[in-house]
Amino acid sequence: MNTTDTTDALRTVLDAWKGAVDEHRPESAAALFTEDAIFQGLHPYTTGRPGIAAYYDSQPAGLSANYRLLETRRLADDLILGYLGVAFSFTDRPTLDVNLSVLLRRTDQGWAIAHYQVSLLP
Secondary structure, three states, X not given: OOHHHHHHHHHHHXXXXXXXXXXXXXXXXXXXXXXXXEEEOOOOOEEOHHHHHHHHHOOOOOOEEEEEEEEEEEEEOOEEEEEEEEEEEOXXXXXXXXXXXXXXXXXXXXXXXXXXXXXXXX
8 A cells, every 4th residue: 555545445434434523423423433442432442343333423413523644654554543633623612623543444344443542733
């Protein structure tokens, strides 16, 4: 895979993630993760799709995510690292800007998020 393929794989998964977040579809968001994914949002971490779905279900209606890729790395044939800036917009409070690292792993079903780590900007 070249740099374009790496970026395309990230964008495909992240665009689907954004759509699931924006449309408040927690099960669809969780389905984009591996079954054993490590997930660290802004609450205590969880592992696996049920915990991820519960996290997204707890998010307020009207939440939307706008991301921009900052860095990408191809770590192996089946691993891609993405580092992003994400602006989470709400209907009732200011936008929250965070950094997000994701590790995509290629599975039999395609690319999926195996690790998700959010950090607040200082």
